[in-house]
Structures are given as structure tokens and as C-alpha cells.
Amino acid sequence: MAATQVTPTQPTVVAGQSSALTPHTVLVCQNLEKYYGTRGNITKALDGINLSVARGEFIAIMGPSGSGKTTLLNCISTIDQASAGHIFIDDQELSRLRGAELSAFRRDRLGFIFQDANLLDSLTARENIALSLTIGHVRAQEVLERVENVAKLLQITEVLDKFPYEMSGGQRQRVAAARAIVTNPSLVLADEPTGALDSKNARTLLESLENLNRNGATIAMVTHDSYAASYAHRVIFIKDGRIFNEIVRGEKPRKQFFDQIMDVVSFLGGEGADVQ
Amino acid sequence: MYSKIALGNVKKSLRDFSIYFLTLAVGVALFYSFNSITQQSMVLNLSEDQRRIVQLLSNTISGVSVFLAVIMGFLVVYANQFLIRRRKKEFGMYQILGMTKRNVSKIMSIETLFVGFLALVVGLVAGIFISQFMMFATAHMFNTTLDSFKFVFSKAALIQTVIYFVVMFVVALIFNVTTVSRYKLIDLLNADKVTQTVKVRNLTVSVLLFLASLGIIAYSYILLQHNGLKQIDDEFAMATALVSVGTALFFFSISGFLLRFMQMQKGFYYKGLHSFILRQFNARVNTAWVSISLVCAMLFVAVCGLGTGFSLVDSMNSSFSKIKTYDVSVAINPGSERSYTPGPADSYDYLSVVQKLDPEWDKTIKNAFQVDTYYAQDDPTTPSFTYSSIDAVTGKRFSDYFTGYSGQEDPAQKNVTLMRASQYNKLRVASGLEPVDFGTDGYMVWTLDTNLTKYWQDSLANNPELTIEGHKLHAVGGTLDIAQTQGGPALMPAFGIVVVADQSFPSSTVLTNSYILGNYQTPGDASEAQFQNQIKQYFGDGAVTGSDSDPYSLMLVVTASEYIQSTAGFSGIVTYLALYIGLVLFIACAAILALQQLSEASDNARAYQVLAELGAEKGLASRALFVQIGVYFLFPLLMAAAHATCAMSIMVSVIKSIGNFDVASSIGGVVAVVAALYGGYFLVTYFAARSIIFRGAKRMQ
Numbered sequence: 001m002a003a004t005q006v007t008p009t010q011p012t013v014v015a016g017q018s019s020a021l022t023p024h025t026v027l028v029c030q031n032l033e034k035y036y037g038t039r040g041n042i043t044k045a046l047d048g049i050n051l052s053v054a055r056g057e058f059i060a061i062m063g064p065s066g067s068g069k070t071t072l073l074n075c076i077s078t079i080d081q082a083s084a085g086h087i088f089i090d091d092q093e094l095s096r097l098r099g100a101e102l103s104a105f106r107r108d109r110l111g112f113i114f115q116d117a118n119l120l121d122s123l124t125a126r127e128n129i130a131l132s133l134t135i136g137h138v139r140a141q142e143v144l145e146r147v148e149n150v151a152k153l154l155q156i157t158e159v160l161d162k163f164p165y166e167m168s169g170g171q172r173q174r175v176a177a178a179r180a181i182v183t184n185p186s187l188v189l190a191d192e193p194t195g196a197l198d199s200k201n202a203r204t205l206l207e208s209l210e211n212l213n214r215n216g217a218t219i220a221m222v223t224h225d226s227y228a229a230s231y232a233h234r235v236i237f238i239k240d241g242r243i244f245n246e247i248v249r250g251e252k253p254r255k256q257f258f259d260q261i262m263d264v265v266s267f268l269g270g271e272g273a274d275v276q
Numbered sequence: 277m278y279s280k281i282a283l284g285n286v287k288k289s290l291r292d293f294s295i296y297f298l299t300l301a302v303g304v305a306l307f308y309s310f311n312s313i314t315q316q317s318m319v320l321n322l323s324e325d326q327r328r329i330v331q332l333l334s335n336t337i338s339g340v341s342v343f344l345a346v347i348m349g350f351l352v353v354y355a356n357q358f359l360i361r362r363r364k365k366e367f368g369m370y371q372i373l374g375m376t377k378r379n380v381s382k383i384m385s386i387e388t389l390f391v392g393f394l395a396l397v398v399g400l401v402a403g404i405f406i407s408q409f410m411m412f413a414t415a416h417m418f419n420t421t422l423d424s425f426k427f428v429f430s431k432a433a434l435i436q437t438v439i440y441f442v443v444m445f446v447v448a449l450i451f452n453v454t455t456v457s458r459y460k461l462i463d464l465l466n467a468d469k470v471t472q473t474v475k476v477r478n479l480t481v482s483v484l485l486f487l488a489s490l491g492i493i494a495y496s497y498i499l500l501q502h503n504g505l506k507q508i509d510d511e512f513a514m515a516t517a518l519v520s521v522g523t524a525l526f527f528f529s530i531s532g533f534l535l536r537f538m539q540m541q542k543g544f545y546y547k548g549l550h551s552f553i554l555r556q557f558n559a560r561v562n563t564a565w566v567s568i569s570l571v572c573a574m575l576f577v578a579v580c581g582l583g584t585g586f587s588l589v590d591s592m593n594s595s596f597s598k599i600k601t602y603d604v605s606v607a608i609n610p611g612s613e614r615s616y617t618p619g620p621a622d623s624y625d626y627l628s629v630v631q632k633l634d635p636e637w638d639k640t641i642k643n644a645f646q647v648d649t650y651y652a653q654d655d656p657t658t659p660s661f662t663y664s665s666i667d668a669v670t671g672k673r674f675s676d677y678f679t680g681y682s683g684q685e686d687p688a689q690k691n692v693t694l695m696r697a698s699q700y701n702k703l704r705v706a707s708g709l710e711p712v713d714f715g716t717d718g719y720m721v722w723t724l725d726t727n728l729t730k731y732w733q734d735s736l737a738n739n740p741e742l743t744i745e746g747h748k749l750h751a752v753g754g755t756l757d758i759a760q761t762q763g764g765p766a767l768m769p770a771f772g773i774v775v776v777a778d779q780s781f782p783s784s785t786v787l788t789n790s791y792i793l794g795n796y797q798t799p800g801d802a803s804e805a806q807f808q809n810q811i812k813q814y815f816g817d818g819a820v821t822g823s824d825s826d827p828y829s830l831m832l833v834v835t836a837s838e839y840i841q842s843t844a845g846f847s848g849i850v851t852y853l854a855l856y857i858g859l860v861l862f863i864a865c866a867a868i869l870a871l872q873q874l875s876e877a878s879d880n881a882r883a884y885q886v887l888a889e890l891g892a893e894k895g896l897a898s899r900a901l902f903v904q905i906g907v908y909f910l911f912p913l914l915m916a917a918a919h920a921t922c923a924m925s926i927m928v929s930v931i932k933s934i935g936n937f938d939v940a941s942s943i944g945g946v947v948a949v950v951a952a953l954y955g956g957y958f959l960v961t962y963f964a965a966r967s968i969i970f971r972g973a974k975r976m977q
Contacts, residue, residue: 006343014856064481079889099893099894100893100894100895103888103892103893103894104891104893105891106889106890107890107891107892108891110891112889112890116885117887118882118889119886120552120555120883120886121559121883122552122555122556122558122559122883123551123552123555123809123848127551127552127555130546130551131549131551131552131887131890134547134549134550134551134890134893135548135549135887135890135892136549136891137421137547137548139543140543140544140545140546140547141542142541144546145545179890
């Protein structure tokens with residue numbers, strides 16, 4: 001059964017679901033390619049990726065080390081530039097953005113969550129979250145209200161006046177999540193958000209992300225943890241820079257979706273084992 | 277192979293080494309140029325007296341150099357510790373790859389010596405260059421000129437400089453090696469993974485402490501003003517202790533206070549990167565307040581040194597032309613009979629006494645004349661005209677103005693010095709002024725520009741009528757002559773002299789001093805040399821003591837050139853020392869602040885990357901960095917400047933009672949050095965920090 005399911009498929013554009021918002025595409029990648037190295041010794045990190053994410057969707061990108069999943073996220077997040085192909089976010093092509101435009105775009109449209117929370121050590125949680133708003137010239141009164149609201153949503157109200165070193169890893173990661181979504185970005189990008197957390201904290205964080213998604217956030221998460229991926233609506237598998245497979249949760253219970261993901265993962269792992 | 281790695285490292289991290297290198301090179305250059313002063317003076321046309329002064333100056337500079345070498349030594353060690361901290365991971369990596377600690381130490385030693393050697397060479401070249409210019413300054417200081425440009429090189433200064441710095445490097449090396457071998461491998465490798473903990477202080481306590489610190493500093497200023505730098509007593513010690521405690525408290529609490537204050541302005545705090553800047557500053561100062569306080573103390577000494585140095589250079593030169601009014605001055609203390617027994621103010625002819633002592637007098641000197649000063653006195657011990665006599669008429673109080681006084685008795689009970697109008701008019705004519713018509717009962721006051729000038733200005737504002745021994749006197753000729761009339765180096769009315777019309781001059785007086793002033797028959801160096809011989813031959817090398825039968829007890833002979841040379845020499849010593857100490861301390865302070873900020877920058881790189889990810893534009897982030905470093909440089913400087921202003925304002929009045937203090941050039945000089953040196957260090961630090969930070973965050977832009 002696994003063999004029939006796990007065959008390379010052409011990626012399909014899947015409309016958003018379970019969201020109150022009108023189905024609308026937030027992110028489109030067309031024939032995305034990224035090369036590393038010099039002439040004659042080129043590594044293709046991305047090799048013709050086509051992908052689209054609808055508003056209100058929660059997708060996970062999985063793949064073994066070196067498959068290109070982080071490169072893909074870096075290109076989408078404007079941290080890195082693709083060698084060929086196009087990326088559109090809200091119908092804005094990224095490669096056309098320069099300097100201050102790029103900063104403004106990152107500020108207004110994107111939210112980031114990293115493996116290590118990447119909070120500023122010298123600022124309290126409240127100030128950390130507020131910073132992404134104050135950079136965008138939001139009025140102080142509104143800043144504080146929005147910080148309170150997002151803190152309630154992520155259940156971090158009680159740590160708002162603490163410094164990062166006074167919080168648990170899970171709390172830190174939820175503060176980072178709050179910082180990422182407080183600006184109401186078009187797309188939240190999460191890079192291994194549970195990577196540094198124990199299983200209990202990881203579950204709390206994933207539930208938080210699910211909750212944020214239910215409240216309208218569009219999330220793209222890179223992970224190699226099948227459990228984390230099972231919280232998504234759709235999982236995209238990448239191998240050698242290409243989209244290898246894609247599975248959709250649909251109305252399935254999460255447990256069943258998790259098993260399905262595990263099948264693909266073990267297939268990918270199994271193929272690697274054959275080589276050895 | 278190790279030297280190859282070491283050189284590669286230096287090349288790779290030029291930016292990290294830049295501040296270190298700059299400081300060493302400037303230090304070496306200053307050391308060399310100040311220590312080469314003897315050689316510089318060799319090519320100048322200096323008199324024997326001046327040579328002795330230069331020798332004294334160069335000995336003093338050598339002594340001070342030891343002290344400054346110790347400070348520089350600390351700085352070198354500190355800078356090396358900073359460089360090691362920055363490179364912990366690299367040293368760990370060497371050990372992972374199988375190098376022994378010994379080999380790592382070897383690499384580091386080669387680096388230290390290489391950078392040190394380079395700085396030494398560059399600094400010496402710069403020093404030799406600078407000393408050529410300093411020669412002109414030295415010539416200016418001694419009021420001589422440089423006949424032609426001569427290249428000056430001092431082997432002694434070179435050797436001295438090299439020895440000092442080699443010792444410094446060796447000490448630094450020992451510290452470096454022990455530091456590296458003390459670290460555990462795991463700490464080296466994990467150096468940049470450690471989560472920063474933030475030292476937070478209770479904000480309310482910070483605010484209270486801040487206000488307390490301001491109070492303490494203000495109180496210490498008041499104490500110091502009251503003490504007036506007149507004596508080193510308990511009050512002075514108290515003021516010093518309080519200002520130290522206050523300053524330390526200030527830096528302990530300032531960041532907390534600022535934070536609390538700004539947080540209350542929500543519209544300001546939650547705007548742009550303001551919260552970030554304030555928090556970063558808070559975190560930094562909370563851990564570094566001790567070193568900032570020390571830097572502030574050193575800056576205070578540096579600012580005072582520079583201020584004093586720059587003011588003296590100019591004031592001495594500006595008063596030279598006035599002293600030149602008379603080529604020769606003789607000051608005479610009268611014999612005991614004339615100075616103790618009151619009598620009428622008749623002139624004893626001291627000029628003929630002088631002519632008798634020096635038979636060649638008239639060959640060299642022309643237009644010699646005598647002036648006398650008196651006290652009005654009823655009997656040998658009772659003054660009949662004192663400052664309190666004046667105060668009784670004017671309602672002012674002499675003691676309010678006479679701040680330089682520390683004796684027991686009331687200063688207002690002192691005699692006021694008097695002079696006859698006819699003699700004063702001779703001085704006026706010699707100074708190129710019109711004589712004043714005193715009539716039968718006129719008076720005027722002649723004074724130097726000192727801190728007592730204000731007393732005379734206030735007292736004489738309404739031209740009051742004065743009474744001396746029953747004679748009513750009224751003001752004539754503008755009442756007050758402030759340093760317009762010249763008396764030469766011997767006759768300087770620092771307290772002011774009341775000039776009285778001859779007809780109304782008191783009849784019961786004692787003679788305090790007589791002066792003989794004259795000029796050379798033919799102005800120039802030949803006459804000067806000739807008269808100097810006469811001084812040696814007839815006037816006991818400048819000072820003649822009289823016996824009981826003589827009409828004088830002491831006679832001092834001085835020429836204007838001689839006086840200018842010795843005062844210029846003295847002011848030269850003070851100026852050079854003040855500038856030397858000031859400059860070295862200044863760069864030491866700037867370097868410490870710079871190094872602290874750079875070591876911060878590598879930790880900050882991550883924070884700035886986060887800001888870039890959040891979408892802060894590069895301009896916004898650069899401005900935040902600029903403010904952060906700027907404030908860090910500015911605060912200790914402002915505090916030091918405040919302390920220095922308080923101390924110097926008192927010093928100015930002390931110096932003013934003996935001479936002139938040019939406040940404008942003092943401030944100008946300090947500001948110029950601050951702008952050039954301190955500003956330079958700030959900019960180098962800013963650009964180095966920016967490149968460290970944006971190197972990490974580059975891919976985000």
C-alpha cells in the first residue's frame with residue numbers, strides 16, 4: 001500500500017480549506033531553482049519547485065537533510081535569492097524588491113519563527129513583541145493593545161514583563177510566535193520551530209500554531225519531525241531539490257495523517273538505506 | 277607555520293586590531309615626541325637659564341613617562357584580553373585540531389609581537405615627524421625663533437620609548453598566555469552559545485539613587501567652591517570623596533533612571549527602535565558602570581590637564597609685550613628706619629644709590645626714574661587707611677572678594693598701598709598714556725586684571741569720596757585704571773594701588789617699596805648682554821642685601837628679557853606636562869570605551885540580525901548603533917567636563933590672583949582635542965562595529 005501511495009507526483013494547487021476566509025492564493029512559486037557553487041561544479045539546491053499556498057492554509061515542508069527545504073524557506077522569506085524562477089507573495093514578485101522596499105515588505109507581510117526563538121536578550125517579552133510593530137510606525141497605544149491581544153491568544157500574558165533568560169524554552173518560542181503574527185502578516189514562516197523543545201513544550205507550541213491558523217494566519221513550516229508536520233493541513237516532501245510527494249490531511253483524524261506521513265518518511269529513509 | 281597562521285589572523289581581523297593598533301601607535305608617537313624635548317631644544321637659540329629649564333622639563337617628563345607607561349601597560353593588557361575574548365572559539369578550534377596549548381600560545385605571541393612591532397615602527401615614524409613640529413612650539417614657548425629648519429632625531433628618546441613598549445608587550449604576552457591556558461576547551465568552543473543574562477536593577481531604586489547621586493555631586497561642588505582649592509583640608513578631602521561616590525552612583529543608576537523615565541513616555545518608548553536602544557544601553561551600563569566611572573575620573577584629569585596646558589601657552593605670550601615696557605627693573609626694600617618709622621612721603625633718592633653701586637649704569641641705561649609706594653600709618657603698628665576704611669564708605673566687603681586668602685586675621689584690616697600722582701603719571705607716560713590731572717585732591721586706583729578687580733569696580737562704581745588722614749579725596753581720570761599703565765615685572769599692583777594727588781598725600785606714612793625703571797640706551801641683545809654682566813659684577817647676580825647702615829635692606833635687579841625667559845620656561849614646563857598627561861590619558865580613555873563597544877558589537881551582531889529579520893531598514897539600524905555608541909562615549913565625557921568646569925572655574929580665580937588665565941583658548945584647545953581624538957575614536961569604533969554587525973546581517977539586506 002505504501003508503494004502505491006508514495007510515488008512522485010506532480011504538485012497540484014490545492015485550494016485552502018477549513019478557513020472562514022475566501023480562498024485566495026498567498027504564495028506562488030514557479031519553477032524555482034537555486035544553484036550553489038561555481039561553473040563546472042554546480043549543486044542544484046532547488047530544481048524546479050512549483051508550489052502554491054492558499055490564504056488560511058497551514059502547510060509543512062519535510063525532507064531529509066540537504067533536500068533543499070531550508071533553502072526553499074530562505075528564498076520565500078527573502079533571506080536568500082533564487083537563481084531562476086519566480087516567487088509571488090500577495091501577487092508581489094519578490095525579485096523585484098530592493099533595499100528599503102524589501103525591509104518594508106518583510107516587516108509588513110512576513111512573520112518569522114526560528115528554531116532558537118531569536119528573541120533580543122536585553123528586552124522583555126512585551127518589548128520583543130512590540131518591536132516588530134514599532135519598527136512599522138504603529139502608534140504606541142495600538143502597539144500595546146495588539147501585544148496584549150496576541151499574548152492572550154498564545155497564553156503568554158504572565159511572562160510579558162520577563163526577560164528571555166527568565167522563561168522556559170517553550171515560552172520563549174511562543175513569544176517568538178507572538179512577535180511573528182502581531183503584525184498580521186500574509187505569511188508566517190517557521191523553521192524547525194519545535195527543534196529545540198521537549199515533547200511537552202513542542203505540543204503546546206504546535207497547538208498554539210494551530211490556534212493561530214484557526215484565527216486566520218497562513219503558516220508555512222519547515223520540519224523534519226513527523227509529529228509536528230501532522231498538525232498541518234498539507235505536507236510537502238522535498239528530495240534533492242524537487243517536490244517528491246504531497247499529502248493532504250483533508251478530514252482525516254490527526255493520528256491517521258501522522259501514520260501516512262510516517263509512511264512517506266520511512267520510504268524516503270528506506271531509499272537512503274538501500275544506497276548504504 | 278605558526279607565524280604564517282599568526283600573520284594570516286592579523287590580516288583577517290584587521291578591523292578588530294585597528295583600535296589596538298591605533299592606540300599603540302599614538303602612544304608611541306606621544307612618548308617619543310615628548311621625550312625628545314632635550315634634542316629639540318639643542319637647535320634653538322637658548323640662554324643658559326633656558327637650558328637649565330629645558331633640562332628640568334625633560335627630567336620631569338621622563339619621570340611622568342614612567343607613570344604613563346604603567347597606564348598604557350594596563351591598556352595593552354586590557355586590549356589583549358578583549359582580542360582573546362573575541363577569538364575564544366578560534367583558539368578552541370586549534371585545540372580540537374590537535375594543537376597543544378603551548379602552540380596556541382605561540383601563535384598568539386607572534387600576533388601580539390607582530391602588531392606591537394608594527395605599531396612601534398609606525399608610532400616612531402609619526403613621533404619623529406611630530407617632534408619636528410613640536411620644535412616650533414618649543415621655540416614659540418621660549419620666545420625665540422628657529423634660524424633654519426633642522427631635522428631633529430633623539431636616540432635617547434628612541435631607546436627609552438622602545439624599552440617601555442617592549443616591557444609592556446612582554447607583560448601583555450605573559451597575561452595572554454596565562455589567560456588562554458586557563459580556559460577549558462568546552463568554554464572556548466561554546467563561547468558564543470552562552471545565553472546572555474541581563475542584569476536588571478530595581479527601577480525605583482535606580483531612580484532614587486540617581487537623584488541622590490545628583491544631590492551628592494552638587495553638594496561636593498558647593499564644598500569645593502567654598503574650599504576654593506586654597507588648602508588641602510578636610511573639606512577638600514570630603515569634596516573629593518563625595519564627588520567620587522556621586523559619580524560612581526550616577527553611572528550605577530543613570531541607565532535605570534533613563535529607562536524608567538522614557539518608559540513613562542509611552543509614545544516615545546514604543547516608537548521605532550527606541551525601546552531597543554534604551555534596553556541595550558541599560559544592559560551595557562549595568563555591567564560596566566565601574567569601568568565607566570574610572571574612565572570618567574581619568575577623563576576629568578585629562579580635561580583639566582589639557583585645559584591648563586592650552587590656557588598657559590597663550591596667556592604668557594600675550595603679556596610679554598607689556599612687560600617689555602621697561603628693559604630694566606630694580607625693586608628696593610627700604611632700610612628698617614624708613615619702613616618702620618612713619619613720616620612724610622619724601623622720596624629717598626635710590627637712583628643715585630644704584631648709580632653708586634654700578635658706575636657703568638648711565639652707559640647702558642637711559643631715562644631711569646624712581647617710583648615709591650607707601651602705607652598711610654599713624655604710628656609703627658597702626659594703619660590709618662585700610663580696605664575697611666574704603667568699605668565703610670562704599671558698603672561693600674573686601675573679604676567677599678578676596679577669595680584667595682586663608683590667613684587668620686581679617687584681610688580688610690590690611691593697609692592699602694598708596695602712590696603719589698606725580699610718580700604715577702611718569703609710569704603713564706612711559707606706558708604711552710596721557711598723564712592725568714589730579715588737581716589738589718584727586719585720587720585714582722591702578723590695578724592689574726585679577727580677581728580683586730571686581731572689588732574695585734564695585735566699590736568705585738559711584739566714584740565715592742575717600743578720606744585719608746583727614747584729606748577728602750574725589751575721583752578723577754575715570755577712577756579706575758585696569759592694567760593700562762605698565763609697571764614692569766617688579767611693580768605689579770595685584771591688589772591695586774590708590775594714587776593720591778601730591779598736595780593731599782598723607783603726611784604720616786611708611787615707605788613699602790621703591791622701584792627704579794629704565795630702558796637701554798640702544799635697545800637689543802648687545803645691551804642686554806652688557807647689562808647682564810653689570811648685574812653679575814655689581815648687583816650680586818641680581819640680589820643685593822643691604823647692611824644696617826645702608827638705606828636699603830634688599831635690592832633686586834631684573835631685566836624684562838630675563839623675566840620673560842624664566843616665566844616662559846616655567847609656563848613651558850607646566851604646559852608640556854599638562855598636555856602630555858592630558859593627551860595620553862585621553863587616548864587611553866577613548867581606547868577603553870572603544871574596546872568595550874567593539875566587544876559588545878560581536879554580541880550585538882545577532883540582535884541586529886533579528887532586527888533585520890523583523891524588517892528594520894539598514895538606515896534605522898545604523899542610527900540605533902550610532903546613538904548607542906555615541907551615548908556610551910558621551911556620558912563619561914559630559915560628566916568629566918562638568919567636574920572639570922567646576923574645578924577649573926575655581927582654579928581660574930586662583931591663577932587670576934597671580935596672573936592671567938585665558939579661558940577662551942583653554943576651552944578652544946580642549947574642544948579641538950576632544951573633537952579630533954575622541955571624535956576620531958568614536959568614528960573608528962562606529963564604523964568597525966557597523967561592519968562587525970552588518971557582516972552577520974548582510975544577507976538580510
